[in-house]
Amino acid sequence: MTAKTYELKTFGCQMNVHDSERMAGLLEGAGYVRAADGADGADVVVFNTCAVRENADNRLYGNLGQLAPKKAARPGMQIAVGGCLAQKDRDTIVKRAPWVDVVFGTHNVGKLPVLLERARVEQEAQVEIAESLEAFPSTLPTRRESPYAAWVSVSVGCNNTCTFCIVPQLRGKEKDRRPGDILAEVEALVAEGVSEITLLGQNVNAYGSDIGDREAFGKLLRACGRIDGLERVRFTSPHPRDFTDDVIAAMAETPNVMPQLHMPLQSGSSRVLKAMRRSYRQERFLGIIEKVRAAMPEAAISTDVIVGFPGETEEDFEQTLHVVRESRFAQAFTFQYSKRPGTPAAEMDGQIPKAVVQQRYERLVALQEEISWAENLKQVGRTLEVMVAEGEGRKDGATRRLSGRARDNRLVHFARPDEPVRPGDVVQVDVTYAAPHHLLAESPARSVRRTRAGDAWERRNAEPEPGGGVLLGLPTVGAPASQPEPSGGGCSAC
Numbered sequence: 001m002t003a004k005t006y007e008l009k010t011f012g013c014q015m016n017v018h019d020s021e022r023m024a025g026l027l028e029g030a031g032y033v034r035a036a037d038g039a040d041g042a043d044v045v046v047f048n049t050c051a052v053r054e055n056a057d058n059r060l061y062g063n064l065g066q067l068a069p070k071k072a073a074r075p076g077m078q079i080a081v082g083g084c085l086a087q088k089d090r091d092t093i094v095k096r097a098p099w100v101d102v103v104f105g106t107h108n109v110g111k112l113p114v115l116l117e118r119a120r121v122e123q124e125a126q127v128e129i130a131e132s133l134e135a136f137p138s139t140l141p142t143r144r145e146s147p148y149a150a151w152v153s154v155s156v157g158c159n160n161t162c163t164f165c166i167v168p169q170l171r172g173k174e175k176d177r178r179p180g181d182i183l184a185e186v187e188a189l190v191a192e193g194v195s196e197i198t199l200l201g202q203n204v205n206a207y208g209s210d211i212g213d214r215e216a217f218g219k220l221l222r223a224c225g226r227i228d229g230l231e232r233v234r235f236t237s238p239h240p241r242d243f244t245d246d247v248i249a250a251m252a253e254t255p256n257v258m259p260q261l262h263m264p265l266q267s268g269s270s271r272v273l274k275a276m277r278r279s280y281r282q283e284r285f286l287g288i289i290e291k292v293r294a295a296m297p298e299a300a301i302s303t304d305v306i307v308g309f310p311g312e313t314e315e316d317f318e319q320t321l322h323v324v325r326e327s328r329f330a331q332a333f334t335f336q337y338s339k340r341p342g343t344p345a346a347e348m349d350g351q352i353p354k355a356v357v358q359q360r361y362e363r364l365v366a367l368q369e370e371i372s373w374a375e376n377l378k379q380v381g382r383t384l385e386v387m388v389a390e391g392e393g394r395k396d397g398a399t400r401r402l403s404g405r406a407r408d409n410r411l412v413h414f415a416r417p418d419e420p421v422r423p424g425d426v427v428q429v430d431v432t433y434a435a436p437h438h439l440l441a442e443s444p445a446r447s448v449r450r451t452r453a454g455d456a457w458e459r460r461n462a463e464p465e466p467g468g469g470v471l472l473g474l475p476t477v478g479a480p481a482s483q484p485e486p487s488g489g490g491c492s493a494c
Contacts, residue, residue, distance in 0.1 A: 005035040007042035009063065012050025014200055014236060015171075016083055018151040020048045022109055023082070025141035030113035034143075041070055044078045044116060049085035051166055051340070056085050064097040071099050078102070078116055082109065084170040088342070090129040098125070105129035106171055110140050147460045148424030148453035149196040149389070150189050154182055154220065158202040159209065160239065162266075163277050163344040164306065164337070171202060176210035183223055186230065193456025195424060196232035196387065197224070205238035205247055218250035225254035229452060231426075232387065233257045234409070237264060240280040243288050252295040259296045260409040263288065264304040268323030269316035272309050275348070282323060289327045300330035300375075300408035307364055308337040308357030311350035317360050324367055330375050330410065331437075332368045336361050369436050376434035379410065383446065384439070386412045388425050388454075406439070414441035417448050424453030 006027045010020040023046055024034065035042035045067060050056055064079065071077045080102035081093055087105035094100055101119040104111055107130035115126045144150050157172040186197055199220070201207060208216025224233045233256050238247075240263060251257045263285075267273050270281040292299055305320060324332065336357050339346040386404040401413045402421065414429040421427060426449040429441035 003031055003033045004043040006032045006044040006046065007035045008046050008048065010048045011056070011059065012048075012084065014151060014198070015153075015156075015202065016048050016050060017145075018153060018200060019083070019106075019109055021142045021144055021151070022140045023048065023112055024143035026110065026113050028143055029141050041074060041077070043076065044080065046080045046082065046112070049081060049083035051084035051088045051170060057089065060085055060093075061096060064100065068097070068099050076120075078119065080104065080112060080116060082106075082112065084167070087129060087170040088166070090127060094125045094127060101125055103127040103129070107131070146423075147192070147456040148194055148451075149198070150194045151200045152182060152185055152189070152197050153177065153200045154204060154207045154217075155201040155210070159206065160203060160241075160279070161277050163275065163348070164309065164340060166340045166342050167202060169342065174201075174203065174206060174210055176207055176216075178211070179216065179220055179223065182220065183227070186224060187227055190227055190229045193424075193452050193459075195230065195451060195453035196234070197230065199224075199233070199235035201235075201237075203237070203239045203242065204235050205244075206242045214244070215246050218244070218246040221247070221250040221257050222254055225256050230256055231451075231453075232407070234260060236262050238262070239264070240278075240285050240288055245291065248291055248295050251292075258407050258409065259299040260301075260407070261292055261299055262302045262304075263292075265320075265323060265327075266304060266306050267309060267312070267316065268305075268320035269312070270319075272312055272316050275311060276306075276309060276345075282319065286323060286326055298408065300410060301327065302331040302333070302409075303327070303329050304333045304335070305364060306335050306337050307361045308352040310337070310345055310348035310352065312337075312352060321364065321367060324364070324371065328371055328375060329368065330408070331372060332364075334361060334364055334368065373434065373436040376410070376436065376439060379431045379439055380434050381431065383428055383430050384410075384412060384441075386414065386427050386429055386441075388421055388423050388427060401440075411438040412441060413438055415444050417445040419448050421445075421448050422450070422454035422457050424455075424457045425449060425451050 008020050008024055010016055027044070028034070032044060047060060047063065049060055060081070067079060071079060078101040079099065081100055082104045084106060086093060086103050090103060090105065093103050102112070102115040102125070104115055108128060111128055115128060119126045155174055155176045157174040158168045159174045160168060189197060205217045207220065208214055221233065224230060233254070243263070265285060266276060266278055268282055273281055289301065292301065305324070307317070337352070384406045386406050388402055389404040400416055402416055403411065403413050404427070406412050412429060412431070414427065417427065427445040428447045429445050430443055431439045432442045433440035
């Protein structure tokens, strides 16, 4: 019997990306295989949805509408909808798209294969939305996107009440994993060949509040530093309210914690931050940036900014520009405010006209582009350690280049070295050119270090998996200032 195929379509933050890895692991454990790229339709299509953008439902129903005739023409095909939008709109999805077979929420990802089978046997839609977390999702099987880099969740949920964000309503209150469980997962991943992990949480540096230890996150970073074979540790996304001096010290003093920080700003105006319920003000934010730079002068800092929050004046916006100039962010995810149904901000007075928001947005993007380019120019002439991450990279004329990430997460394109190099290996390259969103090393690498991570990639690709095998790209943290979709978890997803 030919195995049934599946396709996963993921929207939103890193938390959703990691959840999709779990869904893939569950489906493959149940006997499904991933549909090959370019295949004419999968037997099961799963949408892992995001609810933080105003047009999230339009995107979902547009995709579902395109699948309706395909499903009608293929008896046995199934469609499942999960994630944050499913958690929020549980009662309306099947009404608006009656050809959907399964609707499941953020707290019961583990039920996906069972619900698909039940829908098949009973020949009716299955809607199951848990109101709270039944078991920590890291206990579920996972099909990782990369054999050499991995997400590791330290917590789920969020205790903040930002007025523009619906995530706490959909993910629930913060629930922390025990430190021993986290470290055991990291050690197991390293034993499999993983050399880079990203600690993940909606509010990652609040880790410890659920277990009664305010310094737990700094301790966790230091503990990761003692794991032999773990070369790179990153985390996303922290909240300025919980960013303490002990975390800065742990970053600076732990060699395998990368000199990179994603610190969501949202607004530079203290008045707007108060309206957002962000629990910090401009002075506090700039103080954190100053301390980080004092402890790690080479750190690359990125951020999130929302333009046009209700009631934002021109003076408020100028305060945001001021903080951006002072902070010298390497990158910024910039967003035009859009209403999230169910959030307090959606009902606030002073909604800003679209034309004004657009004009401010363009000014912010232009400023950040200028800063990003200037910060990248400082890297020209330096020798950087780059982990090969993105397959063939870019092709310039007859020159084929590889790509990867520097320790501070900057994207680097570099000339292919004479000796073989694999994703997960580490090269030393001399930067010769800088653009706002990438660096270029035009000369061959100074050195290539073959790694256990590269060995893991090679083993995984020795026998291609059904449906196209491993995805080569390392999940990207950081993107151009004008990128319309968020990259980080937590506040970056808002």
